[in-house]
Amino acid sequence: MRIGIVCPYSMDVPGGVQFHIRDLAETLISMGHEVSVLAPADDDQPLPPYVVAAGRAVPVPYNGSVARLNFGPLSAARVRRWLHQGDFDVLHVHEPLAPSLSLLAVMSARGPVVATFHTAITRSRALAAVQGVLQVVLERITGRIAVSELARRVQVEHLDGGAVEIPNGVAVAQFAGAQPLAGWPGECGPGHGGTVGFLGRFTEPRKGFDVLAKALTELMPRRPGLRLLLAGPGDLADLDLPDVIAERTTFLGKVSEQDKARMLRSVDLYVAPNTGGESFGMILTEAMAAGAPVVATDLDAFRRVLDGGRAGALFPNGDSAALAGTIRELLDDAPRRKALVEHATRVVSGYDWPVVAERVLEVYNSAIEACGETVRGAEPPTDW
Amino acid sequence: MPGMGWVIGVVAFVVVGASYVTWVAGRVDRLHARAASAGRALDSQLVRRAAAAAVLAEAAPGDPESADLYAAARAALDARDDDREAAENDLTRLLRKQALDPDTPDGAAVVAAGRRVALARQMHTDLVRGALAVRGRPLVRLLRLNRKHPRPAYFDIDDPTE
Numbered sequence: 001m002r003i004g005i006v007c008p009y010s011m012d013v014p015g016g017v018q019f020h021i022r023d024l025a026e027t028l029i030s031m032g033h034e035v036s037v038l039a040p041a042d043d044d045q046p047l048p049p050y051v052v053a054a055g056r057a058v059p060v061p062y063n064g065s066v067a068r069l070n071f072g073p074l075s076a077a078r079v080r081r082w083l084h085q086g087d088f089d090v091l092h093v094h095e096p097l098a099p100s101l102s103l104l105a106v107m108s109a110r111g112p113v114v115a116t117f118h119t120a121i122t123r124s125r126a127l128a129a130v131q132g133v134l135q136v137v138l139e140r141i142t143g144r145i146a147v148s149e150l151a152r153r154v155q156v157e158h159l160d161g162g163a164v165e166i167p168n169g170v171a172v173a174q175f176a177g178a179q180p181l182a183g184w185p186g187e188c189g190p191g192h193g194g195t196v197g198f199l200g201r202f203t204e205p206r207k208g209f210d211v212l213a214k215a216l217t218e219l220m221p222r223r224p225g226l227r228l229l230l231a232g233p234g235d236l237a238d239l240d241l242p243d244v245i246a247e248r249t250t251f252l253g254k255v256s257e258q259d260k261a262r263m264l265r266s267v268d269l270y271v272a273p274n275t276g277g278e279s280f281g282m283i284l285t286e287a288m289a290a291g292a293p294v295v296a297t298d299l300d301a302f303r304r305v306l307d308g309g310r311a312g313a314l315f316p317n318g319d320s321a322a323l324a325g326t327i328r329e330l331l332d333d334a335p336r337r338k339a340l341v342e343h344a345t346r347v348v349s350g351y352d353w354p355v356v357a358e359r360v361l362e363v364y365n366s367a368i369e370a371c372g373e374t375v376r377g378a379e380p381p382t383d384w
Numbered sequence: 385m386p387g388m389g390w391v392i393g394v395v396a397f398v399v400v401g402a403s404y405v406t407w408v409a410g411r412v413d414r415l416h417a418r419a420a421s422a423g424r425a426l427d428s429q430l431v432r433r434a435a436a437a438a439v440l441a442e443a444a445p446g447d448p449e450s451a452d453l454y455a456a457a458r459a460a461l462d463a464r465d466d467d468r469e470a471a472e473n474d475l476t477r478l479l480r481k482q483a484l485d486p487d488t489p490d491g492a493a494v495v496a497a498g499r500r501v502a503l504a505r506q507m508h509t510d511l512v513r514g515a516l517a518v519r520g521r522p523l524v525r526l527l528r529l530n531r532k533h534p535r536p537a538y539f540d541i542d543d544p545t546e
Contacts, residue, residue: 139415139514142422142507161513162506362496366503369429370422370511 001364003028004088004375006079007039008100011051016168016282017094017118019257020147023169025050027357038082038101054078054101079104088375090114090364096137106140111375112367114143114360117151117163142367145360148280148301164363167305168282169356172348175261175289184229184266193225194331197267197292199260199283203234208273208297213245214320215273219328220244226331231255231263264290268337269330272296275318281305284312288348293337295326311344408521409529415515416533422508426539429504430472433497433544434460437475440482440490453478469541476544498544505539512536 007021018039025035029050041053055075079101083091090112093102097117106113144163146152155163185195196216202209220226221244228245230236231252241249255263264270270287274297284305287294294312296302306312313330315322330337349355368374434457441454456475463471479498485491519530 135514135517136411139411139511139518142418142511143503144510161510164503164506362499363503366425366429366500366507369425370504370507371418372421372424 001361002034002087002089003036003364004083004086004091004105005035005037006091006093006102006105007037008093008095008098008102009039010041011037011039011047012041012045020116020118020168021094022048023171023353024357024360027169027353028361031354031357031361033361036082036086036088038079038105040101052082054082075101076104076108080108083109083375086375090368091375092116092360092364093141094118096141097134103137106137109140109375111373112143112364112371113141113375114145114363114367115141116145116147116166117155118147119151142370143363145363149304150280150301166356166359166363167351168280168285169353170282170285170289170348170351172289172352175264175286176291178258178261178265178290180265181262185268186227187225188268188331188334190332192223194223194268195227195229195266196327197229197231197263197270197287198273199231199255199263199270201234202230202232203238206275206277208275208318209239211273211275211297211318211320211323212271213239213241215324215327216245217242218321218324220248223328223331229263229267231260260286261290264292267292269327270294271323271327272302273323274299274302285348285351288312288344289351291341291345293330293340294344295323295330305347307343307347310340311347312340405523405527405529408518408523409527412515412518412524412529412533415511415518416530416536419508419511419515419536422504422511423536423539426501426504426508429497429501430468431461433494433501434458434475436490436493436497437479440484440494443490449478449481453482469539472541476542479544502543502545505541505543509538512538 005021005025007018009015009018011018011022021037021039025037028035035050037048037051038054039047039051040055041047041051042056045053047053055078083105091105091109092114093105094116095118096102096106096115102115106115138161144155144161145166146155146163147166147168149165152163152165155161186193188194196212198209198212200207200209216226216228226248228249229252230249231254233254236249236251252259252263264287270292272281272284272287272294276299281296281299281302284294284296284302288311294306296306296312296314297317298309298314299317303309303314306314313326315326330340438454438457438461441450441457444450453475456471456478460468460471460475476498479494484495486495515533515536518524519535524530
């Protein structure tokens, strides 16, 4: 199948949508499909062979943060040319409602268009205000994919349409095969030792690091050898950790994708104490793929990924005493950790990229069949 | 010449108005064509699912549940427009009672066909909704831009994947 994918954000800036598109494109290519990804990039920028540059991205404030986007007549012309030359069976755009390459592509294509919605936009009044304009965009989309239950609910409630939920994939083999960091996780037995991991923006309250810090303040004095392996963007000095934690913490800073896998392979327990705002829980599937037993807040999204608590332990949101108890029990109980990991390995195989890509292909095929044609550019491309 | 401004204004208004009407008329045609095409795709997925169910039923001859399933699959294949939704729901209900084993080829075919029916129906529903929305617009009703097209209808069945 010839597949055209549009990425609204620069591929050289790390981000969830970009990683998703890269992994999906590479998986589809390894399955024998022809994939071209159109993304904002300079012409002289080194890019993977399947990426086509659509010109430099312009920083635009959007939805509370700065997004680097392409928009305007020059970008529109490039989109049309790419569509014309690509001769795609299906067009797959991501986040098509933001003013971006994705939106331009939807507006200049006819035929089977599949759209993936990543973020759960909840500002319904803003959506209602532009409903008429959105309608013109949405009615050109044949198949909608939401990456989480929350994103799907937004589709149903605010955008007046259905969407099939296909979760974010995870490259299971890459995580399962990573080498643990030298000297980690170390010793772990009843009453002593053990390594607890946390990865993410520890200064952001919603990530719940202070819930973990409180639990560790309670546990560490009573459990010799218990260590914390911490990674994420930010400065440790902003945290004001109690001495008892600080001296048993190893801080890795912001880690690369490879080091993230190694870090997750280096812990006896991965803790996700998030207090809210998670629509999917990518880090959980990554920890599960790496074979780390998971302890997480009982958020709906986490509960779903952890198969109701069978693929990882859940604790009440914000309850650091309960978290401390769960950590202690699990570190003391190697067979229980092993059982959690075994179940988690089965669960996470459903999130493996080849499995997820197969489901995306099913949507492509349905969209092609529903349209009864392949992708056409709306108008002949202008020559530049 | 005070009249000139008026002439230019009226001509511009007519040109803009006509382009807008042409655009809306194109949109009406396109949405109806897409809804009809999605309807044909849904039809073919339903036929495939019924066929897969019949194959599954034939694999266990003599079993009363399989006989029911076979009858429901036949009924779904033979149903006319007005009783088709009920026939498809009957088939879905019987398939739910079967312990479908996705590791056998026949079971996997039914599970996959059910998923494709769900996808095809969702796409059909979205496109029908779009067509109905554009039919309801005052300009479309006033100029009867939809007169060439029969009113598209939803295909209202239970989701076979739930």
